[in-house]
Amino acid sequence: MKYETRKDEIIQTSAILFQKKGYSAVTMRDIAKAMGIKAASLYNHINSKQEILSEIIISLAEQFTEQMKIIKTSDDSSINKLKQVVALHVNITSNNQFGMASLNSDWMHLENELEYYLKLRKNYENDFRSIIEKGIQENELANANPEVMLFSLLSTLRSLYIWLPKKEDLNIEKFITELSTVLINGINK
């Protein structure tokens, strides 16, 4: 069986559609059609369109938060922690190709859960920033503007959902190594 429950199937089908056109441009009739049923039938399994979006985004955001907490509290070097963050993004993204598009592009359409999402994101960014700042303090990272570093790293990691699907025959482990190298050592000779 491909899906655990019918609700799960609705959520994953919706994620595919949301990724193509965005949450607002996808109708309940679009989702239903993709599943071969009528729009009203969706409501036997979910309570609202909004709930579908929440389920997609919040579960992903929580995965990031949980894993970041583990990385943050380990006693690895800053560089190693950053490598683990790269691996975290690549792994979650490659397993949730479609949902990551909603996380990045449709979070503002959350209603009840918007505040909670923003809290999770803020915490995540703060943890990320702490790792970088500690690395600079301890002379492990270059003495550059930590905000610029954070921006650059996070932008690349957040865009993975656009790029990973294009590379069908990708060796994930190799890619994590290559990406870490470029992000940490730059592109200079």
Added chain:
Amino acid sequence: MKYETRKDEIIQTSAILFQKKGYSAVTMRDIAKAMGIKAASLYNHINSKQEILSEIIISLAEQFTEQMKIIKTSDDSSINKLKQVVALHVNITSNNQFGMASLNSDWMHLENELEYYLKLRKNYENDFRSIIEKGIQENELANANPEVMLFSLLSTLRSLYIWLPKKEDLNIEKFITELSTVLINGINK
């Protein structure tokens, strides 16, 4: 006068709204309300909602394409060309904060102009890739995967529209230097 024409005012007002909620979630009534007129009055100046999106996106995409052509055909070093590309993105983004959100998030809602937009983007990416590949060939850049380099650089530059507005009192020239340094030399000590 803040706007050259009333049409220009509609386009710039729309860009602000599109940036917050995305093209599909913004209605003609929203745009009209933001301008203090009725939705039907917009049609004295523009032909369709679609036209507003096209005007925002295509003019920006053409700016990138034109400037890239100039950078590409100069006889600078690869590193200097890349620094110029960084400056190009920072400058266009800081002058078109809101429009850049549409360019990055709403291009798929283009209709007649979608094909043209995709052509411009493909050309731009190809030029970018050529600069990187030449840099590697001539031993100016690290011998890493050029696709990963391109992905990393482009992701960061395309996300500028999210970050620049947050830094109100930003020295643009200084930021271009800092960002170039991080992108080219990485974050390692």
Added chain:
DNA sequence: TTTTTTAACTAACAACTGTTAGTTTAAAGT
């Protein structure tokens, strides 16, 4: 002064939106 143009307005349209109510069918549980 008269005419034309500009740019707003009201009213309405047909299509589409998320969602609800009530019904039907078949499988599962007793």
Added chain:
DNA sequence: ACTTTAAACTAACAGTTGTTAGTTAAAAAA
């Protein structure tokens, strides 16, 4: 055999959508 549940259906709702038609008032051009 009977009852309950799961999951589909049809029909409809009230509100919203982009857009058009026709009108009005004031400014610009003649």
